[in-house]
Amino acid sequence: MASEGFFEKVYQVAKQIPYGRVTSYGAIARYLGSAGSARMVGWAMNGSGKDPDVPAHRVVNKRGLLTGKHHFKGTNLMQQLLESEGVEVVDNQIQNFEKLFWDPMKEL
């Protein structure tokens, strides 16, 4: 599986995010061993549209801010999806982000 591309790895990790949990681009990038390539993770999410199994709405920046909400179908879609999972989102920011934060390095 290590022969898979960076994108595939990102998708795999994103798919591993449990229900009602969120993670950050940097956490994924770091887990992939490419810390600092957080931007790449964002690009990978760009192609997540072709993979509905990739919960891009569960991936936010390190501050718990929905930076990528603009890329979603609706401006509120990302927030609504998170709220639908029990995640409280206020002003594009996840509440209790520390508690809901899911670290792939720890979990995986």
Place this chain on the structure above:
DNA sequence: GACTTGACCGTCT
């Protein structure tokens, strides 16, 4: 074929 952009993060000044 080369340059610019892109949903970020960490560090330096």
Place this chain on the structure above:
DNA sequence: TAGACGGCCAAGT
């Protein structure tokens, strides 16, 4: 303390 910049990889133009 706050602001600015560089770095990583890949795709699009």
